[in-house]
Amino acid sequence: MNRGHPxxxxxxxxxxxxxxxxxxxxxxxxxxxxxxELAYSDGRIIFVPTAVxxxxxxxxxxxAQAALIGAGSLDASILLQLVGRRAAxxxxxxxxxLRASRLLSIRLPWPFTxxxxxxxxxxxxxxxxxxxxxxxxxxxxxxxxxFGAIRPLLALRRALGEQGLSALARKQVExxxxxxxxxxxxxxxxxxxxxxLRLLQNPLSGRNPVADLLNTILGAGLSKxxxxxxxxxxxxxxxxxxxxxxxxxxxxxxxxSKMPLAAAALDAPVAAPTLTYPEWDTxxxxxxxxxxxxxxxxxxxxxxxxxxxxxxxxxxxxxELRRQLGGLGLDQEFHRRQTDGSDLDLGALIECAIDxxxxxxxxxxxxxxxxxxxxxxxxxxxxxxxxGSTGEQGNGGRTPFKDQVELAHQLGMALDSLGDxxxxxxxxxxxxxxxxxxxxxAYDERWSASVSERLRLLEPAGYTRxxxxxxxxxxxxxEQVRLPNRLLLxxxxxxxxxxxxxxxYGAADARKALEEARAAGTACLAxxxxxxxxxxxxxxxxxxxxxxxxxxVRQVTGRIRAVCRHALASVSRRRFG
Amino acid sequence: xxxxxxxxxxxxxxxxxxxANQLPVLLKGPTxxxxxxxVQTMAQEFGRPLITVACHEDLTAGDLVGRFLLRGGxxxxxxxxxxxAVRQGGICYLDEIVEARADTTVxxxxxxxHRRELNIERLGESLTAPPEFMLVLSYNPGYQSVLKDLxxxxxxxxxxxxxxxxxxxxxxxxxxxxxxxxxxxxxRLVRLGQAIRALRQEGLAEGASTRTLIxxxxxxxxxxxxxxxxxxxxxxxxxxxxxxxxxxxEMARVYMGTG
Numbered sequence: 001m002n003r004g005h006p007x008x009x010x011x012x013x014x015x016x017x018x019x020x021x022x023x024x025x026x027x028x029x030x031x032x033x034x035x036x037e038l039a040y041s042d043g044r045i046i047f048v049p050t051a052v053x054x055x056x057x058x059x060x061x062x063x064a065q066a067a068l069i070g071a072g073s074l075d076a077s078i079l080l081q082l083v084g085r086r087a088a089x090x091x092x093x094x095x096x097x098l099r100a101s102r103l104l105s106i107r108l109p110w111p112f113t114x115x116x117x118x119x120x121x122x123x124x125x126x127x128x129x130x131x132x133x134x135x136x137x138x139x140x141x142x143x144x145x146x147f148g149a150i151r152p153l154l155a156l157r158r159a160l161g162e163q164g165l166s167a168l169a170r171k172q173v174e175x176x177x178x179x180x181x182x183x184x185x186x187x188x189x190x191x192x193x194x195x196x197l198r199l200l201q202n203p204l205s206g207r208n209p210v211a212d213l214l215n216t217i218l219g220a221g222l223s224k225x226x227x228x229x230x231x232x233x234x235x236x237x238x239x240x241x242x243x244x245x246x247x248x249x250x251x252x253x254x255x256x257s258k259m260p261l262a263a264a265a266l267d268a269p270v271a272a273p274t275l276t277y278p279e280w281d282t283x284x285x286x287x288x289x290x291x292x293x294x295x296x297x298x299x300x301x302x303x304x305x306x307x308x309x310x311x312x313x314x315x316x317x318x319x320e321l322r323r324q325l326g327g328l329g330l331d332q333e334f335h336r337r338q339t340d341g342s343d344l345d346l347g348a349l350i351e352c353a354i355d356x357x358x359x360x361x362x363x364x365x366x367x368x369x370x371x372x373x374x375x376x377x378x379x380x381x382x383x384x385x386x387x388g389s390t391g392e393q394g395n396g397g398r399t400p401f402k403d404q405v406e407l408a409h410q411l412g413m414a415l416d417s418l419g420d421x422x423x424x425x426x427x428x429x430x431x432x433x434x435x436x437x438x439x440x441x442a443y444d445e446r447w448s449a450s451v452s453e454r455l456r457l458l459e460p461a462g463y464t465r466x467x468x469x470x471x472x473x474x475x476x477x478x479e480q481v482r483l484p485n486r487l488l489l490x491x492x493x494x495x496x497x498x499x500x501x502x503x504x505y506g507a508a509d510a511r512k513a514l515e516e517a518r519a520a521g522t523a524c525l526a527x528x529x530x531x532x533x534x535x536x537x538x539x540x541x542x543x544x545x546x547x548x549x550x551x552x553v554r555q556v557t558g559r560i561r562a563v564c565r566h567a568l569a570s571v572s573r574r575r576f577g
Numbered sequence: 578x579x580x581x582x583x584x585x586x587x588x589x590x591x592x593x594x595x596x597a598n599q600l601p602v603l604l605k606g607p608t609x610x611x612x613x614x615x616v617q618t619m620a621q622e623f624g625r626p627l628i629t630v631a632c633h634e635d636l637t638a639g640d641l642v643g644r645f646l647l648r649g650g651x652x653x654x655x656x657x658x659x660x661x662a663v664r665q666g667g668i669c670y671l672d673e674i675v676e677a678r679a680d681t682t683v684x685x686x687x688x689x690x691h692r693r694e695l696n697i698e699r700l701g702e703s704l705t706a707p708p709e710f711m712l713v714l715s716y717n718p719g720y721q722s723v724l725k726d727l728x729x730x731x732x733x734x735x736x737x738x739x740x741x742x743x744x745x746x747x748x749x750x751x752x753x754x755x756x757x758x759x760x761x762x763x764x765r766l767v768r769l770g771q772a773i774r775a776l777r778q779e780g781l782a783e784g785a786s787t788r789t790l791i792x793x794x795x796x797x798x799x800x801x802x803x804x805x806x807x808x809x810x811x812x813x814x815x816x817x818x819x820x821x822x823x824x825x826x827e828m829a830r831v832y833m834g835t836g
Binding site: 009016 | 635637639640644645646647650652678745764765767768769771772773774775776820821823824825827828831832834
């Protein structure tokens, strides 16, 4: 999708982040039918009507929307104030466009910043200031068509999907601008407000803190505007509100239904756990021995259904990814007595010279030494986070879960085909007594269709207990695979969230688990795809050089080699140095 | 003849002071931001020979220090570039030092610390560097950190000069000077460069460097149409992916003002 549009790079460059461009003809035709032939954006995708695109200067509309993204104009806390307030949104657009074109002038095309409409001095220094200006009803000139439009509801929904509800809710509470609504905003399109509220009050989720919050922010006008059969808004059922809860509940329910009755109470100890691991208690600075119980299970589905092949199409690794990973297991070593090389092997040379001067034909003419690339044995554990949070909607309507599974598939397949030993498992948990390790590929098994099939069977459910996953991966590598070079690739969307395993505690435990693994000579890397939320915590725990966060799977290709090599080099230095 | 290096900050002064105090310099910065150019300029100002070694994975200690060669029935020693620089009191510039393997970089340790010595094991000889000798290392911090591979004593004696891509205004001046082009063209190229650098997320190995901007300007001056020049000098070398190349071309079309 992203590379599909020729101007996608232009948009990404101006926005300063990965942005896709979509022609409006195929996808959202109904919006075009509503009348505006204007480009707009939800913060990740710029939608541009084909009629605009066809113009000679059609790129301006894309540049304008990208500039808004780059300047932070589509921030959720601001847009919340503009829902249903079309005139205010237009004024806001004017002030923000002036601000954005100045702010980003150095990377905007010269023909864009030279446009007559953008020569006025901006009067606001930030998006909230523009919002105040918009609210103050200072008249603005008629906007040229290339300015496009702001669609608060659309961008807000994307932000909700991306950041998760809790993040947004927190932001709203903290942001003074949100808690003190601008009173002068006109209210000509209040119908849309109630649509938003109705979307958020998804019947599946019951009472919803964000809906309550929105209620407070947007005023008590809800009941007044609530009418049966109100049209507008699209795809409300896809709001993440219900989805998260549903998938988590389903996960717990699914596990409970499969477990023996005695173990069904979550807090009751599991009768005969297969494996136990310690956990680091950061509060008391001690280990809790045998604290976590891990059960290894086969992938299965509660509903017994085999997922359709189309549901999760797993592409094989690209030749480029294979090439990048190909160099990983190679190491340079000096070899003596070579027929050719960078340096003379003086010992061999002297023997050769003695033979020659004694009148013999030399027994060997291998008189060089050279550094040769030799393949070393590499064992890789791919540890996949399959907790419920990965099932939340994110990147371009995709869930991090799908991206993560795809990444695991590509890496696993590529490394296996290169001859490395690959072991792969997923993990999720429901408290310390119930950590499930879902076996995907055993170390002594070659890659086959059944491995891909098992990957396809995985479902996002439960929570994340990351320290245990690292300890298990490291243990499998050391006890089962037993190769000198070990790499643990953790694919996750965030650090920690489980019963009695909150962020600070979990981060400390994960850091400890990493320390243990690295001290044992296992290189550890965290990979995160399309989950922008917790990459900072991840990089703090793993170290910024042992961490790769990307928006899309394909972006891994160019960078995986460098981070893997770095991770492997850092443990080998520790071991030998 | 190298002339007219336009500094972004006080890098020239720092370099000069490091040389005067016999301290090695570590240049950090992305490809094509002017690291080599700075070293060339300084070597010329000091009036010392500059010996450059482009480091790579297959570089051995022997490649740096020297090796025995066979000549007739005899072995003959030949100095490597590092040894030559020490003997001549020149500036030895190890470009992209990270690319070299750790066992190769070991030979520079005694040269970089207070001893300023080069041990040539094969000859059983130890050279003390004259005061004019200077060791300059460069690396691209986009890759891994070189600092870990250096001993603490060595690391502490390194003077680190960090070079980034120059600011837009300075980059424009550099292009005008290097390509002898007009300010308007340089300005457009600078914006295109800034935009491509903002594309980090797109998986491009690196951004458009000052060097590529200068090359583009030179091609345009030679009569190549701007769009084509930007394509061949900037877009095409950055990526092999046809879709990415096409998107970069589209960007060039917009930024070069022919769209």
